Amino acid sequence: MTPSNDPSCDPAAGAQAALSPYAVDRRRFVGYVLGGATLVAAADLVLVDPPPAGAEIPTLPQVPELYDLNDMLTDAARPTANLITVTINEDGTASFELPRMEVGQGITTSTAMLIAEELDLPVDRVRVTLAPARPELLFNQLTGGSNTTISTYTPIRVAAAVARKALLDAAAIVLGDTVGGLVAKAGVITAPGGASVTYGELAVRAGSGGTRAVEVELKSERDFAVIGQPTNRVDALAAVTGSKDFTTDLDVPDALPTMVCRAPTLNGTPVSVRNQAAVEAMPGVTHVAQVSTGVAVRARTYGQCIDAVRALDVVWKDGPVAGESDATILKKLRAAQLPMPKLPNTPLAQTVSGDFTFYFRSNSAMDTNSAIADVRPDGATIWSGLKSPIVAQQQIALKLGMSPDKVKVNVVTAGGSFGRRLFFDAALEAAEISQKMAAPVRLMWHRADDARVGRGHPMGTCRVQATVLGNNVLAFNQSLTCVETDFRHGLGEIITAAAADLPAGVGNLGFAQTIFALTQEVPYDFGAVVQTLVETDDRFNTGSMRNIYSPDVRVASELVVDRLAAKMRMDPYQFRRKFQRNERLLAVLDTVAQAGEWGRPMPAGTAQGIAIHKEYKGVSACLVEIDTRPATTGRQIRNAVTGPRVTRVTFAIDVGLAINPRGLEAQMQGGINDGIALALTSSLHLRDGHFLEASWDNYFYTRQWNTPPDVRVIVMPSEETVPGGAGEAGVAASFAAVACAYARATGTMPTSFPINHAQLSFEPKPFVPPVPQSPTDGLELTS
Amino acid sequence: MPEQTFIVNGERVTVDVEDDVRVLWVLRDLLGITGPKYGCGINVCKACTSHINGKAFNPCAVPVGQLGADDEVTTIEGLPDQVEPAQRGDNGLHPMQEAWLERDVAQCGYCQPGQIMAAVALVNKVAASGGQITDADLDTIRNICRCGTYTRIREAIRDGASRM
Numbered sequence: 001m002t003p004s005n006d007p008s009c010d011p012a013a014g015a016q017a018a019l020s021p022y023a024v025d026r027r028r029f030v031g032y033v034l035g036g037a038t039l040v041a042a043a044d045l046v047l048v049d050p051p052p053a054g055a056e057i058p059t060l061p062q063v064p065e066l067y068d069l070n071d072m073l074t075d076a077a078r079p080t081a082n083l084i085t086v087t088i089n090e091d092g093t094a095s096f097e098l099p100r101m102e103v104g105q106g107i108t109t110s111t112a113m114l115i116a117e118e119l120d121l122p123v124d125r126v127r128v129t130l131a132p133a134r135p136e137l138l139f140n141q142l143t144g145g146s147n148t149t150i151s152t153y154t155p156i157r158v159a160a161a162v163a164r165k166a167l168l169d170a171a172a173i174v175l176g177d178t179v180g181g182l183v184a185k186a187g188v189i190t191a192p193g194g195a196s197v198t199y200g201e202l203a204v205r206a207g208s209g210g211t212r213a214v215e216v217e218l219k220s221e222r223d224f225a226v227i228g229q230p231t232n233r234v235d236a237l238a239a240v241t242g243s244k245d246f247t248t249d250l251d252v253p254d255a256l257p258t259m260v261c262r263a264p265t266l267n268g269t270p271v272s273v274r275n276q277a278a279v280e281a282m283p284g285v286t287h288v289a290q291v292s293t294g295v296a297v298r299a300r301t302y303g304q305c306i307d308a309v310r311a312l313d314v315v316w317k318d319g320p321v322a323g324e325s326d327a328t329i330l331k332k333l334r335a336a337q338l339p340m341p342k343l344p345n346t347p348l349a350q351t352v353s354g355d356f357t358f359y360f361r362s363n364s365a366m367d368t369n370s371a372i373a374d375v376r377p378d379g380a381t382i383w384s385g386l387k388s389p390i391v392a393q394q395q396i397a398l399k400l401g402m403s404p405d406k407v408k409v410n411v412v413t414a415g416g417s418f419g420r421r422l423f424f425d426a427a428l429e430a431a432e433i434s435q436k437m438a439a440p441v442r443l444m445w446h447r448a449d450d451a452r453v454g455r456g457h458p459m460g461t462c463r464v465q466a467t468v469l470g471n472n473v474l475a476f477n478q479s480l481t482c483v484e485t486d487f488r489h490g491l492g493e494i495i496t497a498a499a500a501d502l503p504a505g506v507g508n509l510g511f512a513q514t515i516f517a518l519t520q521e522v523p524y525d526f527g528a529v530v531q532t533l534v535e536t537d538d539r540f541n542t543g544s545m546r547n548i549y550s551p552d553v554r555v556a557s558e559l560v561v562d563r564l565a566a567k568m569r570m571d572p573y574q575f576r577r578k579f580q581r582n583e584r585l586l587a588v589l590d591t592v593a594q595a596g597e598w599g600r601p602m603p604a605g606t607a608q609g610i611a612i613h614k615e616y617k618g619v620s621a622c623l624v625e626i627d628t629r630p631a632t633t634g635r636q637i638r639n640a641v642t643g644p645r646v647t648r649v650t651f652a653i654d655v656g657l658a659i660n661p662r663g664l665e666a667q668m669q670g671g672i673n674d675g676i677a678l679a680l681t682s683s684l685h686l687r688d689g690h691f692l693e694a695s696w697d698n699y700f701y702t703r704q705w706n707t708p709p710d711v712r713v714i715v716m717p718s719e720e721t722v723p724g725g726a727g728e729a730g731v732a733a734s735f736a737a738v739a740c741a742y743a744r745a746t747g748t749m750p751t752s753f754p755i756n757h758a759q760l761s762f763e764p765k766p767f768v769p770p771v772p773q774s775p776t777d778g779l780e781l782t783s
Numbered sequence: 784m785p786e787q788t789f790i791v792n793g794e795r796v797t798v799d800v801e802d803d804v805r806v807l808w809v810l811r812d813l814l815g816i817t818g819p820k821y822g823c824g825i826n827v828c829k830a831c832t833s834h835i836n837g838k839a840f841n842p843c844a845v846p847v848g849q850l851g852a853d854d855e856v857t858t859i860e861g862l863p864d865q866v867e868p869a870q871r872g873d874n875g876l877h878p879m880q881e882a883w884l885e886r887d888v889a890q891c892g893y894c895q896p897g898q899i900m901a902a903v904a905l906v907n908k909v910a911a912s913g914g915q916i917t918d919a920d921l922d923t924i925r926n927i928c929r930c931g932t933y934t935r936i937r938e939a940i941r942d943g944a945s946r947m
Contacts, residue, residue, distance in 0.1 A: 074941070104889075104930050178830075231888060232885075236889055236892075240876070240883045240888075240899060241876065242896040243860075245817070301808035304808075365928075366820070366822050366891065367820075413891075414891065415891045415892065415894075416893060447822065447824060499931065663889055666890055670931035671929060673931025674931060695825055695827055695828070701927060702939075703931070704924045704936075705923075708934075709937070771824075774805050775826050779840065783838060783840075783905075783908065
């Protein structure tokens with residue numbers, strides 16, 4: 001059977017290579033049929049290969065080639081991976097509670113595909129929902145590092161295969177035949193004589209008889225009929241009809257709209273409220289309560305919350321960065337930089353260097369931080385978009401003075417994350433507010449709060465030095481110095497979160513160093529390679545932003561790579577080919593060069609740029625064309641930043657086995673727009689203790705007038721038989737390719753990002769009151 | 784408290800609420816119509832884009848007191864009813880929604896109701912002036928998508944326009 005009609009994403013392409021003596025054994029697993037109202041099947045991974053012997057983290061350079069962040073997350077999830085179950089319902093559907101978070105990356109769809117594949121059930125009859133916080137899963141309920149599919153690929157298929165086996169066993173009795181003679185297809189089991197029975201009819205019988213262990217064999221990649229097929233999202237219909245519910249859409253009785261009035265300086269705290277009674281008397285307002293982060297108001301509508309927040313007269317204590325600006329933080333970063341090794345600079349051995357600054361960036365999603373909390377004296381219920389719900393449950397319990405089992409934490413699909421939802425700021429805040437008000441609350445951060453106070457990507461510098469001798473690179477040193485990236489969510493539960501929260505940032509630094517070491521590499525043969533990380537300042541609200549350290553690190557590397565190429569008088573593409581040591585990278589590089597017509601003649605002021613990246617078990621290459629001519633950069637659009645336009649993008653990715661090529665393509669398209677934003681337009685400006693950007697007319701994420709009219713994503717046929725990560729894989733090469741193209745088009749290598757940061761392109765909104773009033777002229781602006 | 788009367792998705796509704804509360808909150812917080820999303824509250828992100836009397840508007844920027852009893856507000860929930868049953872697609876939806884499904888545009892989906900409502904209004908406007916959707920027309924769309932689904936949005940609008 002051909003798994004895919006599309007030759008570019010044929011997952012069986014590498015199947016021959018996998019036919020080792022162990023090929024069959026590697027597909028055999030033991031699972032459990034659990035007693036229940038209907039059939040419940042669980043995975044057990046006792047027969048799975050133990051973690052590779054090289055699992056200790058080597059301290060050599062290029063660590064990710066041996067053991068990367070995904071290996072760590074997968075190994076962390078391994079001991080509890082069997083605690084997941086697939087249930088067969090009497091209506092013939094299968095249901096599964098995914099212990100991960102859907103934020104748009106498409107994992108509910110790819111998970112439904114895995115189950116459909118092993119169960120021989122149509123994808124649309126698999127119901128994937130998000131599991132609430134399950135503390136027994138320990139490290140196995142963290143959505144991050146683009147690791148979901150990598151770590152759940154086998155356990156989910158095993159659980160589905162166990163269910164299929166139990167259904168076949170039950171069908172053999174019902175149909176009076178042997179299992180070997182039966183055929184399961186599309187949720188129906190048919191005997192040779194034509195008699196048939198549906199999964200739904202078997203659901204109760206197959207689940208009876210108590211818990212028993214069964215051995216199953218997973219399908220061979222060659223037999224895949226669902227995995228590898230471009231498949232539309234399972235939640236698409238809900239999304240286009242407006243019925244897809246996000247946290248603030250949920251119908252929780254009496255959970256009235258709630259907002260928080262925040263301090264004019266970042267992380268400032270309230271001292272007292274001067275006009276509480278007057279605000280409490282405003283239309284619609286039910287409660288006003290001072291909490292640790294500000295002053296919360298609860299009202300009949302969010303409009304009345306906004307009115308109340310704007311009316312509050314609060315005495316504030318300044319936050320920890322009062323008085324600081326981009327310039328003062330940059331000075332501190334420069335002071336914290338480690339000395340770079342002294343490299344030779346002689347007529348023979350020359351050193352090429354680059355020194356880059358990356359300003360703060362926001363990972364604010366469309367769906368602002370939000371949570372519903374109903375805190376009662378004897379327990380609490382929370383609803384929120386959470387990528388680390390176990391640690392959220394544990395920290396909320398601590399805050400409320402309850403034991404964790406009294407706090408039910410429901411995970412709700414979120415409108416984007418980009419790393420933001422690794423933390424649970426809104427859930428913790430909502431719990432505190434609900435307890436204080438003794439009423440259910442529907443907390444929503446105003447966009448101004450989400451942009452100014454919400455977490456983001458820390459500012460940093462990145463220095464690169466490379467030594468060239470003749471036509472070889474002898475050494476490549478790279479040093480990233482940045483404001484701390486907060487990893488205090490740990491691995492999603494409180495033990496590692498507590499370790500990350502050790503005093504003086506020591507614990508977090510350990511996490512940061514580990515993540516850096518497990519993700520960063522220089523994918524070229526450049527002799528002695530050293531990459532270092534220094535983190536300095538823990539006063540900001542930061543976290544992993546989509547692709548964490550890699551976008552900045554790759555931009556600095558690839559710009560210097562272009563300089564090295566120039567030094568050797570080589571074409572940037574040919575240079576990258578020559579120094580490439582990875583066959584998969586070579587293939588994506590050649591693919592974009594060919595499909596994107598590398599080297600075609602371009603008018604002055606326009607140029608191509610090319611870059612590569614390797615992470616998440618996959619490799620990618622990006623070729624962009626940019627237009628920096630005055631007619632383009634000077635185009636005027638109201639309340640917008642125009643500037644250089646990326647006109648064409650060709651992107652190739654080898655992600656290993658692509659579960660859903662259509663979803664993978666979508667993630668790359670999004671990553672391309674992120675890369676363009678990071679290179680050209682998107683940053684936060686810190687001035688006098690606060691970030692200026694308060695909304696989408698200040699923070700210039702890529703818009704339709706910036707997005708390339710011509711985008712082509714190529715999903716490579718892969719030799720790999722296991723999937724890699726997709727959600728973050730599109731950012732780094734895109735950012736780097738745009739930076740390289742800009743340098744080639746203008747003849748000047750940019751050294752700070754985004755390139756427009758020096759110029760403030762908007763009038764900052766006030767800080768007191770902290771949120772802007774909604775306009776009233778909407779009827780004059782219909783179109 | 785004043786009574787506010789207007790038509791939403793074909794039904795006349797009356798709500799007791801102050802004049803200055805913006806229509807977005809009346810729809811979402813009081814009527815439970817949650818298709819229009821909050822993304823900024825200041826008419827810059829366009830996530831709440833809906834139609835009033837057939838034209839795109841942003842309910843976050845309209846006090847409910849400005850609506851008259853005969854003003855017709857259409858949200859994403861009411862979009863399929865804006866075309867004749869024969870024009871609806873396999874899923875019983877407006878041709879633009881069907882194009883969105885076929886192109887698998889949505890990622891997180893949060894901005895997509897607003898994107899679709901803006902797309903329908905844009906296509907109607909371009910069609911009224913006798914033109915075809917161009918790249919320049921697509922560049923005028925102000926609805927932000929933080930997932931960066933712009934490429935498929937552009938494909939879907941061209942596809943949807945051909946079906947409308």
